[in-house]
Amino acid sequence: MSRLSNLLNPPTREPAACLIELGEDRTNPGPLNALVKSIEIATSRTDAAAATIIFEDRRTEDGTFMVADSGLFYRWQPIRLTVDFSLYQEEILRGYITGLKPNFPASGGEVTLELSILDESALLERDHMRKVWGSDVDTTDLMILSELTEGTGITPDPESGDGQKARSLSQDGPALPFLRDRAAANGYELLFTPGAVYFGPKRLEGEAQAPIMVYAGRATNCLSFGIEDDGMKPDAVTYEVAPVTDGATPETETLEPAVPSLGSTPAAQEGSGLGQRFVARLSRSGDEPPEATAQRAQAMADEAAFKLRANGELDGSLYGHVLRPGALVPVDGTGVRYGGLYYTDKVTHQFTEQGYRQQFELMRNATGEDGGLAAAIAGSSGPLKSVASALTGLF
Incomplete structure (x- = not known):
């Protein structure tokens, strides 16, 4: 079969399934899998x-219930949820059962047990802690993160940033909300993945995920796709700079987005010919150091640059991968202006009688395909990466 024929007639995929594994020994519920509704x-x-x-x-005949009384499901039972694509598997979530809701309606044939599950970050919400951080001038936010996750089985991602340092910080509460505050102060993400946590800026460069294909014939894996192109977000952020001498008039500084553009035309450029720029103002917070205010202003400018939001739904079996937040993904089939690289914000995975679906939300700070489809897919991972080579050789 020719390379073009392979491209236009991709191999079929087996329906994906979700594997449930319990405890440290990763026990499978066995016959109870047949009772999963969703x-x-x-x-x-x-x-x-x-x-x-x-x-x-x-x-059952002795008055017990097959699922609730199985002894497999209880509070803080470790659990893993993995997608089985037949030839390979990809883990979605590793965490704990944090709640159980048995429901006994009038009809005994409609009894259900609902499990509520959170990822490993739930361990960082169990203990109330009072501590002052930063007494050592060399203490960084990453060092604080490492200490707070010690003993939890969560390892800081090696690509994490150091964050700020040499500032006295008071923690009065669980570790997780404190760490989220530190991430926000740096313009960082606090992203938990199985066994690890990433504390750093958006990763807008490097390898992308398998592409989302819209209107691509038999290669189509996207069931729906919509975009909101928002013009009511600021193009820059200004903040006050403390005067050098007492009594002097405070000066202001304006910060532009400082993150890579995911396209040929940065979103902040559109509307620049109106004569008056769309600039937001950030106020200093209490006794916040000037460098911390500048960091917050930069983070605000970078986040506001993502004026494009996309949402849609994938056929998970056809996509063949777990779409992950905090990573790039190419989108093809939506035209020149809206095609290209996006950043994944949220993904909801659903396993029902209708199959495996992934509902996603993406974000973007530019328009235009920067380099075209072949370049976008060439930097992605997964089986469809070979499409780039086929396109390059054929046209």
Whole structure:
């Protein structure tokens, strides 16, 4: 079969399934898998990954229930949820059962057990802690993160940034909200993945995920795709700079977005001919050091640059991968202006009788395909990476 024929007639895929594994020994529920009604897993670059599993439950002759009384499901039971694509597997969530909701309606044939699950970050919300950080001038935010995750099985990602240092910080509460505050102060993400946590800026360069294909014939894996192109976000952020001498008039500094553009035309450029720029103002917070205010202003400018938001749904079996928040993904089939690289914000995975679906939200700070489809896919991972080579050789 020719390379073009392979491209236009991609191999079929087996329906994907979700594997449930319990405890440190990763026990499979076995026959109880047949009683699963639905599984939903919500992942995000800003919030903890959370899942809900609903089982049909059945009363046995001795009065016990097959699922609730199986002894497999209890509070803080470790659990893993993995997608089985037949030839390979990809883990979505690793965490703990944090709640159980048995439901006993009038009809005994409609009894259910609902499991609530959170990722490993749930361990960082169990203990209330009072501590002052930063007494050592060499203490960085990354060092604080490392100390707070010690003993949890969560390892800081080696690509994480150091963050700020040499500032006295008071923690009065669980570790997780404190760490999210530190991430926001740096313009960082706090992104938990199985066994690890990334504390750093958006990763807008490097390898992309497998592409989302819209209107691509038999290669199509996207069931729906919509875009909101928002013009009511600021193009820059200004903040006050403390005067050098007492009594002097405070000066202001304006910061532009400082992150790579995911396209040929940065979003902030559109509307520049109006004569008056769209600039937001950031106020200093209390006794915040000037460098910390500047860091917050830069983070605000960078985030506001993402004026394009996309949402849609993938056929998970056809896509063949777990779409992950906090990573790049190419989109093809949406035209020149809206095609190209996007940054993944949220993904909700659903396993039902209708199959495996991934509902996604993407974001982008530019328009235009920068380098075209072949270049976007060439930097991606997964089986469809070979499409780039086929396109390059054929045209």
